Amino acid sequence: MTGTAADLIWIAPALALLGFVLNGTLALVRPTAKTLVSIIGAGVLLAAFGVSVTVFRAFADLHADAPVVFRYWSWIPVGTLQVDFALQVDQLSIVMLLIVTGVGSLIHLFSIGYMKDDPGYARYFAYLNLFIFFMLVLVLGANFPVMFVGWEGVGLCSYLLIGFWFSEKANADAGRKAFIMNRIGDFGFMVAMFMIFWSTGSLDFGAVFTHAPTALVPGGGAITAITLFLFLGCTGKSAQIPLYTWLPDAMAGPTPVSALIHAATMVTAGVYLVARCNVLFAMAPLSSAVVAGVGALTALFAATIALKQWDIKRVLAYSTISQLGYMFLGVGTGAISAGIFHLTTHAFFKALLFLGSGSVIYAMHHAYHTTHSHEDAQDMRNMGGLARYLPWTTALMWIATLAIAGIPPLSGFFSKDEILTAAFARGTTNPAWLVFWVFGLAAALLTAFYMTRLMLYTFHGPNRTGEKEREHLHEAPWIMTGPLLVLGILSAAGGLLNVPELYHGSARLHQWLEPVTQPGAAMVPEAHLSTATEWMLVGVAVLIAVLGIVGAWRLLHPAALVPARDAPAERGFARILRHKWYVDEIYDALIVRPLVWLSTEILWKRIDQQAIDGATVNGVARGARALGWANRWLQTGQVGVYVAVFVIGVLLIIWRSVG
């Protein structure tokens, strides 16, 4: 306890939990009370944001170098394993806290408009509040197990919200896919936890990060294994190669969910985990290289797939995977603050892009619904020219597009540039990072290209929605455009959080995070670039971004597009990209089908039906029946016989015990 307002930290998750309980009760008792649900659902979040800001100000006034840990109760006291339920406030968790509650509040407000006609309104807000609760537990947890509770909890809420419209099988399947993919990652997380406890004797962040440098050999097998298993957990939660395939499917959920869970907050948990454990990763150069390499590869790989997707949300989903790759490239390089900076700006512009696409889908869905058409409301081939009907959404999404493409002085430019510069600087000592840098640069080119493509096909050129539907297209209500506007301002100005020294800025976020990143940074060789080189890198990055945008503008012709139902199938390389490099099919052939075959043919039909049911269960029954049949003559029904046997038995016992 600090005796300041920072002590109030427990209120933030408690509020979200309260919202879940109230909305969950309403969902069961009175699902039609939508006004009350909206007030509770968004209200608790706004209050939690207020608490977060208060805690932030109080914590900033403390000028604490060490995390402030609040222990509430002893949770798992077993021998030497002592786990408290404890929350931790430090510079990193405060940043995450503000993003989760801040962006979360905006998305809750947007949801009020987006979901207003949905019969599951109360259930939706209950899940959303529960998600925020678990997310706050994740970022505030002061030890691995508490964090793991949040980690699993957000996975659960992700599953529930992806399959929110579960009456369609595809949606329920998408939810299951996400859950199973995450289980694979969680296995890594748990193994890493066991190994951490085994080698350092504790699971508290403070104790682990203090003892690890002495208890473990830097660069040794143990620390490398621990960090690689931790990163396996990250690849699941943060959708990196090889476990990324669940995220595009997760777009089956409502669009605000995609914005909140699958863009701004939950999927960044992996980046947060690496940043939190920066000491461990700094001790394992191999793991750091793996993190950076996988990040860079994912950034490029996902960007190529985004080039040929027609579903507006799927483009954004692959874009998210790609941007998460950048964050891992950053934290893997040791540029923790750059990774967190990109996490922050990405939360702004990607939430804006998703909510903007939500606004588009809302308008499209409304138009098709009015005319009873069954066209796909998310296919960009059915859009086009929406700028006339949705001027606010168009303008704000252009801001986000320029931000993600890295056009100065928007937020994405600063954060992406910082990651690429850090990778290049590391490349001066280790050539592997130069490859990662090239990957990142190529991904930046593709990012600018596919985002411009999305904007062109959605908002410009002729409209392809349909003659009758066209007049029903209109801008969403203010409760939806309001949050868009706020996010637009944040996307544009978010770079001010961390203007690097190159532009005579003070790199505020970088300095703010220093107490957290310092222990890890001290172990990574520092690489300095000359000012000229840095300017050269900035020039290359901006050139690439402009090239991508102009290239898309020149190469793509929205006028030539036809609506989805008339569109011809792609050919050649475009077809491979359209089918996402056939990764789902490869996983299906290599893992799913053999597993299903093994389960049906061997485990079910052989082991379960024949061995367990046949030999064991029915075998025992058959044996008992045979034994009974063999001895049935003993059961005469004559009491006299029983008594005689009884007496003989007693006499035998007496004879044996006496004699």
Place this chain on the structure above:
Amino acid sequence: MLLSPALAISAVLFTLGVAGVLLRRNAIVIFMCVELMLNAVNLTFVALAQRLGIGGQIFVLFVMAVAAAEAGVGLAIILAVFRHKQSVSLQNMNLLKD
């Protein structure tokens, strides 16, 4: 009272009881034989109480109380069986087998 004759009488009574239970078919007679065995045991208790203290005599009171309860339940069962089968012969009591 001499100890050995008392124990001998008790053994004879007990053997008579066992033999009755084994050989007779009438449920009421068997029941009486069971009482005979109980009382044979009671006699042993009382006889040995002379040597080994008052505990044996107290136990006899317990056995009598249990025997009384058993008589109540046992006679009620026999009565019920008789109403059902018009007989108290054990040979007719073989419902368990079927």
